[in-house]
Amino acid sequence: MSFDPRTAVTDPEAWEALDEWSGVPAFDEQPDELIVFSAHPDDETLGVGGLLARAAGAGFPARVVVAAACDDGRLDELDAALASLGLPTTPAAQPVVPLGLPDGALKHHTADLRAAIAEILDAPSEARNRLVLAPWTGDRHGDHRTLGREVVAAARERGLRILLYPVWLWQWGTPADVPWRRVREVVLDAGERTSKRTALAAFPSQLRTPENPEGVLEPGFVARAADGREVVIEPPEPADxxxxxxxxxxxxxxxxxxxxxxxxxxxxxxxxxxxxxxxxxxxxxxxxxxxxxxxxxxxxxxxxxxxxxxxxxxxxxxxxxxxxxxxxxxxxxxxxxxxxxxxxxxxxxxxxxxxxxxxxxxxxxxxxxxxxxxxxxxxxxxxxxxxxxxxxxxxxxxxxxxxxxxxxxxxxxxxxxxxxxxxx
Structure with missing residues (x-):
């Protein structure tokens, strides 16, 4: 990370009060399958937990692909979070696909990462409007940047709809850092908001509390994710x-x-x-x-x-x-x-x-x-x-x-x- 995850540059209240939100269109697409790539367990819940709850409510498939290796305890927390969002967590449903690549070093394993992404996106699907989600490439976290770029490239090669979600932007960023023209707001209803709030509590190993001073998720950061706006971002056009x-x-x-x-x-x-x-x-x-x-x-x-x-x-x-x-x-x-x-x-x-x-x-x-x-x-x-x-x-x-x-x-x-x- 190139920032202090425990220090918010912009207060949550300031984020919510911005005039720029009046010009942000709502995300109104109706996918029939979600594939959410996450660098680490909890990224997906922090970023698009409400959208995952919407998928569960609509009854269409949703999977979370976790790129970085983590212990079984972290995956158990993710299962609990997805259950709170209403997603089936049985082995047959396969809601979580762990890739097991080295944490903090995805950029050193791009060949393996690309192969894994290709295998997942090339798997047979009956969906007609698949939506692929990945961490925003501007999130100032190396694994988020690498995973986002590789998923964007793979999805575009296959003609799949791809959107990005920020996680740490709300902690390190200011309004000037937001690519407002490419932002879409996922307007959550009360049920989706409640499900997301409950799911965020399923990651005790990551929450910074007096009992867990090593946790990286500050209470204010988690509260903003639970109660603040949820957004997705159109990826930038290909460099060439x-x-x-x-x-x-x-x-x-x-x-x-x-x-x-x-x-x-x-x-x-x-x-x-x-x-x-x-x-x-x-x-x-x-x-x-x-x-x-x-x-x-x-x-x-x-x-x-x-x-x-x-x-x-x-x-x-x-x-x-x-x-x-x-x-x-x-x-x-x-x-x-x-x-x-x-x-x-x-x-x-x-x-x-x-x-x-x-x-x-x-x-x-x-x-x-x-x-x-x-x-x-x-x-x-x-x-x-x-x-x-x-x-x-x-x-x-x-x-x-x-x-x-x-x-x-x-x-x-x-x-x-x-x-x-x-x-x-």
Whole structure:
């Protein structure tokens, strides 16, 4: 977690009083099956316990898939909670599917997680309106982020309806952190509210009380879950579609030419390169080519790549008078510049790594290291903020690169906005 689970930044009363709620539409869909993915037992009850009670009242199937390993006592608590919500808990009903993956480390086991998600979503079903639910990817908990991203990707591949539910947002967040345009409120009736309140009491091992000071669920946090609004969130559009739309709609979607953050970052990047000149260089994620233009003056040969066709077109136009620059469209790590495998003196990865899941980032790291010429260097530069479409933080991406590549850090710059490293 990147927050203190025992400290609420915004009071429950303040959440409920927000004017923004007047513009939030009600969730009015009528699924005939629920598949709720939960990182840990109690996430599902905290997040969408009312919706699970609604499923029980309507008599359609509902299952909870628990990703992280836990002891039998936690699963017994979950069974009790689901029974309070009205769901059948007999072995034949199979309301709980435990995956048993390492707690706190789902990002290190994405292959196993993907396989398990696929098996569950591919199971035969007579439902015509299946609804898949998963933790909100912006919930600032690593397991929630990983599970949410993987479920979203798998559900979209299969054409299934997918929504996300926040758990910890109400503890660490402020109104500015909520993606209001994508929020839907699950308006609970009195019976659903009562069932959810009873179910939340079924997790004594997690409730922080004088008798259980190690519990992580503060009384006020649980009370907000019981009495406050229940919401689901539309997932953000896929990254490749998002970037293509942004570049298609605007010439400079992130104002990289004019925004001081971008101009300062480019200046620091250029000043941090240890050598005055490089032979062959590769830039991953070139966008519209502003950083590429700076690099072109320092490299004999520069290969710039991006996954957006509109970005590549803009970058190619921007660099049309630079014969030493080639701009190509490709999606890493699935694709890789062929010329880079012939020995690269410099690889630049800027504002890209946090969109890659750990196994994808690992694959990129391996390709980078494998393409380096003797004495070659890698420059990493990433914003240190957070977004609900990030697979990992910029800091985590840098940590993973150092660990996996075993390269040595030669230059480092870190401030409140971004971190930059040169490794060799």
């Amino acid at each position: 579609q998002h970037f293509e739309r942004m570049h298609h709609e605007r010439d400079d979607p992130w104002r990289v030419r004019t925004r001081w953050y971008e101009r300062r970052r480019r200046a620091v990047l250029a000043a941090s390169l240890p050598r005055e000149r490089y032979g062959r260089a590769v830039e991953l994620g070139c966008s519209i080519g502003e950083t590429t233009l700076v690099l072109a003056d320092r490299c004999d040969e520069l290969i710039a790549v991006d996954g957006s066709a509109s970005a590549v077109e803009a970058a190619a136009e921007r660099l049309r008078d630079r014969p030493n620059v080639v701009v190509e469209r490709m999606r890493v790590p699935q694709q890789w510049p062929v010329a880079a495998d012939h020995g690269t003196d410099l690889v630049i990865v800027s504002e890209l790594a946090y969109y890659l899941a750990e196994d994808e980032w690992d694959a990129v790291i391996d390709r980078i290291v494998g393409s380096l010429a003797p004495g070659g260097e890698v420059l990493l530069c990433h914003w240190t903020g957070d977004s609900d479409d990030f697979a990992q933080s910029g800091e985590a991406a840098h940590d993973r690169f150092r660990e996996r590549s075993r390269l040595r850090t030669a230059v480092v710059h870190r401030d409140e906005e971004f971190v930059l490293e040169v490794l060799r």
